[in-house]
Structure formats: C-alpha cells, structure tokens
Amino acid sequence: MIKKGLTSLAVFFLYLISLLPFWLLYLIADFLYVIMYYVTGYRRGVVQQNLKNSFPEKNAEELHAIEKKYYHYLADLFVETIKSITISKTEMEKRMYLTNLEVINGYFAQNRSIIAVVGHYGNWEWGALRTGTMTHHRRVIIYKPLNNKTSDQLFKRMREKFGATLIPMKSTLRKMAELKSELSLSVFASDQTPVREEAHYFTPFLNQPTAVFLGIEKIATLFNSVVVFADIRRVKRGYYECTFVPLVEEPKQTKQYEITQAHVQYLEKVIKEEPAYWLWSHRRWKFKPEGN
Numbered sequence: 001m002i003k004k005g006l007t008s009l010a011v012f013f014l015y016l017i018s019l020l021p022f023w024l025l026y027l028i029a030d031f032l033y034v035i036m037y038y039v040t041g042y043r044r045g046v047v048q049q050n051l052k053n054s055f056p057e058k059n060a061e062e063l064h065a066i067e068k069k070y071y072h073y074l075a076d077l078f079v080e081t082i083k084s085i086t087i088s089k090t091e092m093e094k095r096m097y098l099t100n101l102e103v104i105n106g107y108f109a110q111n112r113s114i115i116a117v118v119g120h121y122g123n124w125e126w127g128a129l130r131t132g133t134m135t136h137h138r139r140v141i142i143y144k145p146l147n148n149k150t151s152d153q154l155f156k157r158m159r160e161k162f163g164a165t166l167i168p169m170k171s172t173l174r175k176m177a178e179l180k181s182e183l184s185l186s187v188f189a190s191d192q193t194p195v196r197e198e199a200h201y202f203t204p205f206l207n208q209p210t211a212v213f214l215g216i217e218k219i220a221t222l223f224n225s226v227v228v229f230a231d232i233r234r235v236k237r238g239y240y241e242c243t244f245v246p247l248v249e250e251p252k253q254t255k256q257y258e259i260t261q262a263h264v265q266y267l268e269k270v271i272k273e274e275p276a277y278w279l280w281s282h283r284r285w286k287f288k289p290e291g292n
Helices: 008-018 022-039 044-054 060-083 089-095 101-109 124-131 149-160 169-178 215-223 258-273
Strands: 096-098 114-118 138-143 165-168 184-189 202-205 208-211 226-236 239-248
Touching: 008 060, 008 149, 022 060, 044 060, 060 124, 089 096, 089 124, 089 239, 096 124, 101 114, 101 226, 101 239, 114 124, 114 215, 114 258, 124 138, 124 149, 124 184, 124 226, 124 239, 138 149, 138 169, 149 165, 165 169, 169 215, 184 215, 202 258, 215 226, 215 258, 226 258, 239 258
Parallel strands: 096 239, 114 184, 114 226, 138 165, 138 184
Antiparallel strands: 202 208, 226 239
16 A cells, blocks of 8 residues: 555655654554544455455455454554554564574574565565664565555665665566575575466465465575575564574475465465454465366
8 A cells, every 4th residue: 555656745745754652653544544444445345355266265254354353453563564664673672572583593503595475474574674683694575566666665774674675576587697606595485476467376375276476495495595484473562472483404306386485375274274464455366277
C-alpha cells in the first residue's frame, strides 16, 4: 500500500508519522483497519478467494475469522513499515529478537556464506532490517525495484539504513559473483510471483499449483551457500522473534528442485500454523501452468 505512487510531499508526511510513538501508531492502525475492512474493502475479494482456495477444509466461519485477523495485522504492518523510516538500531534489536544467532555465526566460522530465505510472513521488512545489525560480514538484500522512483528511493534508504546492501533481482547473479570472495548473508524472498515469461517451475503450495522463482536454488548451488529459513513469528503487537532454520548445508549435493521444495514447504508449514500473518492480499496465483 505504501509503495505505489508516492510524491516527495507524501514521503515527508510519512517521515513525520514515523516519529510518532508506537502506542499512537497502533491507534492509527486500529482506525486504518476499520477503513480497509469495512469502508473500502481493500482487496477483500482477493483475500477471500486466496483463503478459500488455500484452505478447502475450513468452513466459512473459520475463513472469516482468519480474514478479519489478517486485516487487523495488515493495518499494524502498515504503521510498522512507516516506523521503519526512523526506528533506531536499539529499538529494532529489541523488537525483532534473534533466537539463535549462533547458527549464523557458526556457518561464518566455517567460512560459509549464507542465503536466508524469508516469506511475506510476519514483519518481513523488519526481518530484513534486522540483518543489517547482526554481523560485521556483508549483508545483502535481494529486492524488486519499484516503478515509482520516489517510492523506490524511500524503501532503498530504509532497508540500507543499518548497513545492508540492496541488489536488484535482475542483477543478482552478476552482483553475487562480484561478492563471492566475501562472506555474506543474503536475504531472498521465496514467494514473489514471477512474470509469466519467467514461470518455468510450478509446485504445489497451499493446495494450488504455484509458480516459483528458481533463483535461490541456482545461487546456492553455484556458490555453495548454506540455505536457512528466517522463521519470523509475531510474539505480541510490535514484537517478533526470528529463528534461523537450516534447510540445506551442502547445496552442490542436492537434486534439481530439492532446495526449492525445501523452502516452499517450510513456508507452507509456517502459514498453516498461523495463517493470518501471511500476505493474503497479494495476487500470488495470477496464472496456472499450461494445460490447467
């Protein structure tokens, strides 16, 4: 919602809002929930269809409960993202707690670079921000540039504020090759939707054939990087925990699509355990494999 069509004046206004204390921001979020859910019905059709297709075993009452909880959370996510503009390193470390940083440090001690896979689950923006504070080694975030230059510049500054390096998706291979002599922690989103021309691989995900990027698997195999899943869970309003779950330690020894299946299945597991915190308003299933 924040990312589209921002003007310089709008960015300045968001900066001012980001200075507000959390308690006031969450009052704004409560009001925003009412607007999104009851007044404008922001993408409710998309959310309802996604939930219905993903959980055919749930009844209408159960799906409605997830839907409402999702919109409450989406409003919180909106104000938390704005807060990211001015949040301090100390505050970020307090609100995104790393439960097992020793896993990351252990791989670095073995002279291994790491790919941390995230989904659009929990506060992934804070998760990416937190990587900038957790190690002195190179931190890389793979991202999709926004069409609106003002919006893109805002998010780029925000994501790099604690020392991470942003790499556009289309430049990933070239940039990662340039950095191969350095130990690095690279953050990849696992659930972006490919454009139709790049949808070469489909796999079952939430009861639907789903197009998945193969970039994580290709990069991990090429550079022999350890693959972990950054499992971000909401503890309470405004507080999260991130646990690094090892998925693949020897990517060169894996079969084709094994790494992709590993991170897709783990994200599915997380979503099924607590559905409300995934990005249901995203049009994840824009198209199906040929013949379906």
